[in-house]
Amino acid sequence: MARYIGPVCRLCRREGMKLFLKGERCYTEKCGIEKRNFAPGQHGKTRKSKLVGYGVQLREKQKVKRIYGVLEDQFRRYFEQAERTRGITGETLLQLLERRLDNVAYRLGFATSRPQARQLVRHGHFTVNGRKVDIPSYSVKPGDVVAIRERSRKNAIIAHALEEVKGRGVPEWLQFDAEALSAKVSAVPTREQINLPVQEQLIVELYSK
Numbered sequence: 001m002a003r004y005i006g007p008v009c010r011l012c013r014r015e016g017m018k019l020f021l022k023g024e025r026c027y028t029e030k031c032g033i034e035k036r037n038f039a040p041g042q043h044g045k046t047r048k049s050k051l052v053g054y055g056v057q058l059r060e061k062q063k064v065k066r067i068y069g070v071l072e073d074q075f076r077r078y079f080e081q082a083e084r085t086r087g088i089t090g091e092t093l094l095q096l097l098e099r100r101l102d103n104v105a106y107r108l109g110f111a112t113s114r115p116q117a118r119q120l121v122r123h124g125h126f127t128v129n130g131r132k133v134d135i136p137s138y139s140v141k142p143g144d145v146v147a148i149r150e151r152s153r154k155n156a157i158i159a160h161a162l163e164e165v166k167g168r169g170v171p172e173w174l175q176f177d178a179e180a181l182s183a184k185v186s187a188v189p190t191r192e193q194i195n196l197p198v199q200e201q202l203i204v205e206l207y208s209k
Contacts, residue, residue, distance in 0.1 A: 057206035064198050068097045069114050074137070079207050090200030091191045098189050101126065102136035104146055108176060108183050109165040110158050125152040140185045147182030 065075050082092040097103065102118040105126060111117035117136075120126070124134045127147050140146060148158060170176045173189040 054206070057202045060199055060202040061206055064094075064097070064196075064200070064203065067114070067196065067198075068100065068103060069118060070097070070137075076207075079203070090204045093203065094191065094194050094196070094198075094200055095188055096139065098194050099139045099141070099185075100136060101128065101133060101138040101140060101146070104140055104174065104183075104185075107171055107174060108146070109162050109168060109170065110148065110181075112161045112164055116157070116161070120155075120158065125149055125155060125158065142185050142187050144185045145182055146185070147180065153181060 061075070065071070070078070078096050079089075079093055082089050082096055085092045098107075102114055102121050105111055105117040105121060106114045110126075111120055121136045121138075122134055124132050125148060126133060127149055128138065128140060128144055130145075130147075132149065148155075152158065170183070171189060171193050173185065173187045173193055174183045175186050176183040
Protein backbone atom coordinates (compact mmCIF):
# COMPACT_ATOMS: atom_id res chain seq x y z
CA MET A 1 0.00 0.00 0.00
CA ALA A 2 1.31 3.45 -0.90
CA ARG A 3 2.31 5.85 1.84
CA TYR A 4 3.53 9.40 2.22
CA ILE A 5 7.35 9.52 2.35
CA GLY A 6 7.95 13.27 2.33
CA PRO A 7 8.85 15.56 5.26
CA VAL A 8 6.24 15.15 7.98
CA CYS A 9 6.84 18.26 10.08
CA ARG A 10 5.47 20.37 7.23
CA LEU A 11 2.21 18.39 7.47
CA CYS A 12 1.76 19.52 11.08
CA ARG A 13 2.66 23.08 10.11
CA ARG A 14 0.12 23.02 7.29
CA GLU A 15 -2.63 21.95 9.68
CA GLY A 16 -1.48 24.42 12.32
CA MET A 17 -1.34 21.80 15.07
CA LYS A 18 0.75 18.88 16.29
CA LEU A 19 -0.26 15.61 14.64
CA PHE A 20 2.41 13.66 16.59
CA LEU A 21 3.89 12.04 13.50
CA LYS A 22 7.48 11.88 14.79
CA GLY A 23 7.00 10.37 18.21
CA GLU A 24 9.31 11.73 20.90
CA ARG A 25 10.52 14.64 18.77
CA CYS A 26 7.02 16.16 18.89
CA TYR A 27 7.41 16.68 22.65
CA THR A 28 10.69 18.60 22.38
CA GLU A 29 11.78 22.04 21.21
CA LYS A 30 12.88 20.42 17.93
CA CYS A 31 9.22 20.03 16.91
CA GLY A 32 8.43 21.87 13.67
CA ILE A 33 5.45 23.65 15.22
CA GLU A 34 7.61 24.89 18.10
CA LYS A 35 10.30 26.22 15.76
CA ARG A 36 8.16 27.56 12.91
CA ASN A 37 4.51 27.86 13.76
CA PHE A 38 3.33 28.95 10.33
CA ALA A 39 2.33 27.23 7.10
CA PRO A 40 5.13 25.79 4.93
CA GLY A 41 6.13 27.37 1.65
CA GLN A 42 7.42 30.69 0.37
CA HIS A 43 4.41 32.70 1.56
CA GLY A 44 3.50 30.65 4.61
CA LYS A 45 4.68 33.26 7.08
CA THR A 46 2.95 36.25 5.49
CA ARG A 47 -0.20 34.92 3.83
CA LYS A 48 -2.96 34.29 6.38
CA SER A 49 -6.04 33.29 4.38
CA LYS A 50 -9.31 32.86 6.24
CA LEU A 51 -10.87 29.46 5.67
CA VAL A 52 -14.60 29.18 5.04
CA GLY A 53 -16.93 26.47 3.72
CA TYR A 54 -15.09 24.03 1.49
CA GLY A 55 -11.67 25.09 2.81
CA VAL A 56 -12.61 24.22 6.41
CA GLN A 57 -14.03 20.84 5.35
CA LEU A 58 -10.96 20.03 3.25
CA ARG A 59 -8.54 20.84 6.06
CA GLU A 60 -10.48 18.59 8.44
CA LYS A 61 -10.29 15.70 5.99
CA GLN A 62 -6.56 16.24 5.40
CA LYS A 63 -5.95 16.37 9.14
CA VAL A 64 -7.59 12.98 9.76
CA LYS A 65 -5.83 11.40 6.76
CA ARG A 66 -2.47 12.58 8.02
CA ILE A 67 -3.06 11.52 11.62
CA TYR A 68 -3.79 7.93 10.57
CA GLY A 69 -1.31 7.88 7.68
CA VAL A 70 -3.67 6.97 4.84
CA LEU A 71 -3.81 8.42 1.34
CA GLU A 72 -6.85 9.66 -0.57
CA ASP A 73 -8.02 6.46 -2.30
CA GLN A 74 -7.83 4.39 0.87
CA PHE A 75 -9.49 7.14 2.91
CA ARG A 76 -12.33 7.31 0.37
CA ARG A 77 -12.85 3.55 0.71
CA TYR A 78 -13.07 3.91 4.48
CA PHE A 79 -15.69 6.63 4.03
CA GLU A 80 -17.73 4.52 1.60
CA GLN A 81 -17.62 1.62 4.05
CA ALA A 82 -18.75 3.94 6.87
CA GLU A 83 -21.63 5.17 4.69
CA ARG A 84 -22.84 1.60 4.13
CA THR A 85 -22.68 0.80 7.85
CA ARG A 86 -25.63 1.49 10.13
CA GLY A 87 -24.95 4.39 12.49
CA ILE A 88 -23.53 7.91 12.34
CA THR A 89 -21.24 8.02 9.31
CA GLY A 90 -18.61 10.34 10.80
CA GLU A 91 -18.27 8.33 13.99
CA THR A 92 -18.17 5.06 12.07
CA LEU A 93 -15.38 6.46 9.87
CA LEU A 94 -13.24 7.25 12.92
CA GLN A 95 -14.00 3.83 14.41
CA LEU A 96 -12.80 2.10 11.24
CA LEU A 97 -9.57 4.10 11.28
CA GLU A 98 -9.08 3.57 15.01
CA ARG A 99 -9.35 -0.21 14.60
CA ARG A 100 -6.44 -0.40 12.16
CA LEU A 101 -3.74 -2.70 13.52
CA ASP A 102 -1.01 -0.05 13.25
CA ASN A 103 -3.15 2.38 15.25
CA VAL A 104 -3.90 -0.28 17.88
CA ALA A 105 -0.15 -0.96 18.26
CA TYR A 106 0.38 2.79 18.73
CA ARG A 107 -2.46 3.10 21.25
CA LEU A 108 -0.99 0.23 23.28
CA GLY A 109 2.36 2.01 23.50
CA PHE A 110 4.27 -0.48 21.36
CA ALA A 111 5.45 2.44 19.21
CA THR A 112 6.03 6.15 19.79
CA SER A 113 4.16 7.18 16.64
CA ARG A 114 1.74 5.70 14.12
CA PRO A 115 4.35 5.69 11.32
CA GLN A 116 6.67 3.70 13.58
CA ALA A 117 3.81 1.34 14.48
CA ARG A 118 3.10 0.85 10.78
CA GLN A 119 6.71 -0.16 10.16
CA LEU A 120 6.72 -2.58 13.09
CA VAL A 121 3.54 -4.23 11.80
CA ARG A 122 5.02 -4.54 8.31
CA HIS A 123 8.09 -6.23 9.78
CA GLY A 124 5.88 -8.89 11.38
CA HIS A 125 6.32 -8.11 15.08
CA PHE A 126 2.64 -8.59 16.02
CA THR A 127 0.07 -11.36 16.16
CA VAL A 128 -3.72 -11.28 16.18
CA ASN A 129 -5.32 -14.29 17.88
CA GLY A 130 -1.97 -16.06 17.79
CA ARG A 131 -1.34 -15.61 14.06
CA LYS A 132 1.24 -13.24 12.62
CA VAL A 133 -0.33 -10.26 10.81
CA ASP A 134 1.85 -7.86 8.82
CA ILE A 135 -0.88 -5.73 7.24
CA PRO A 136 -1.08 -2.26 8.90
CA SER A 137 -4.67 -1.72 7.69
CA TYR A 138 -5.89 -5.01 9.22
CA SER A 139 -9.09 -4.21 11.13
CA VAL A 140 -9.36 -5.70 14.60
CA LYS A 141 -12.75 -6.57 16.03
CA PRO A 142 -14.15 -7.16 19.54
CA GLY A 143 -12.72 -10.35 20.99
CA ASP A 144 -9.43 -10.19 19.07
CA VAL A 145 -6.19 -10.46 21.04
CA VAL A 146 -3.27 -8.37 19.77
CA ALA A 147 0.17 -9.33 21.06
CA ILE A 148 3.87 -8.90 20.42
CA ARG A 149 5.41 -12.03 18.90
CA GLU A 150 7.55 -14.08 21.27
CA ARG A 151 10.69 -13.48 19.23
CA SER A 152 10.06 -9.69 19.18
CA ARG A 153 9.59 -9.15 22.93
CA LYS A 154 13.17 -8.01 23.38
CA ASN A 155 13.08 -5.72 20.35
CA ALA A 156 14.91 -2.52 21.34
CA ILE A 157 12.48 -0.19 19.54
CA ILE A 158 9.41 -1.71 21.20
CA ALA A 159 11.10 -1.78 24.63
CA HIS A 160 12.09 1.87 24.27
CA ALA A 161 8.57 2.85 23.17
CA LEU A 162 6.97 1.07 26.14
CA GLU A 163 9.29 2.91 28.50
CA GLU A 164 8.82 6.26 26.76
CA VAL A 165 5.01 6.34 26.65
CA LYS A 166 4.20 4.95 30.11
CA GLY A 167 2.13 7.98 31.08
CA ARG A 168 0.07 8.11 27.89
CA GLY A 169 -2.44 5.50 29.00
CA VAL A 170 -4.37 2.87 27.06
CA PRO A 171 -7.92 3.47 25.74
CA GLU A 172 -10.75 1.80 27.64
CA TRP A 173 -11.76 -0.32 24.65
CA LEU A 174 -8.43 -2.18 24.88
CA GLN A 175 -7.73 -4.47 27.86
CA PHE A 176 -3.94 -4.33 28.17
CA ASP A 177 -1.91 -7.03 29.90
CA ALA A 178 1.50 -5.46 30.62
CA GLU A 179 3.15 -8.75 31.60
CA ALA A 180 1.99 -10.70 28.56
CA LEU A 181 2.49 -7.66 26.29
CA SER A 182 -0.91 -8.29 24.77
CA ALA A 183 -4.34 -6.69 24.71
CA LYS A 184 -7.88 -7.84 24.09
CA VAL A 185 -10.22 -5.69 22.02
CA SER A 186 -13.17 -5.46 24.39
CA ALA A 187 -15.46 -3.33 22.20
CA VAL A 188 -15.68 -1.01 19.23
CA PRO A 189 -14.35 2.38 20.43
CA THR A 190 -16.93 5.06 21.13
CA ARG A 191 -16.49 8.61 19.88
CA GLU A 192 -15.63 9.76 23.42
CA GLN A 193 -12.80 7.21 23.57
CA ILE A 194 -11.27 8.47 20.31
CA ASN A 195 -9.54 11.52 21.72
CA LEU A 196 -8.86 13.41 18.51
CA PRO A 197 -9.51 17.15 18.01
CA VAL A 198 -11.44 16.65 14.76
CA GLN A 199 -14.94 17.46 13.54
CA GLU A 200 -15.83 14.38 11.52
CA GLN A 201 -19.16 15.86 10.43
CA LEU A 202 -17.25 18.30 8.21
CA ILE A 203 -15.75 15.34 6.35
CA VAL A 204 -19.20 13.85 5.81
CA GLU A 205 -20.39 17.19 4.43
CA LEU A 206 -17.38 17.39 2.10
CA TYR A 207 -17.93 13.94 0.59
CA SER A 208 -21.71 14.47 0.38
CA LYS A 209 -21.40 17.34 -2.09
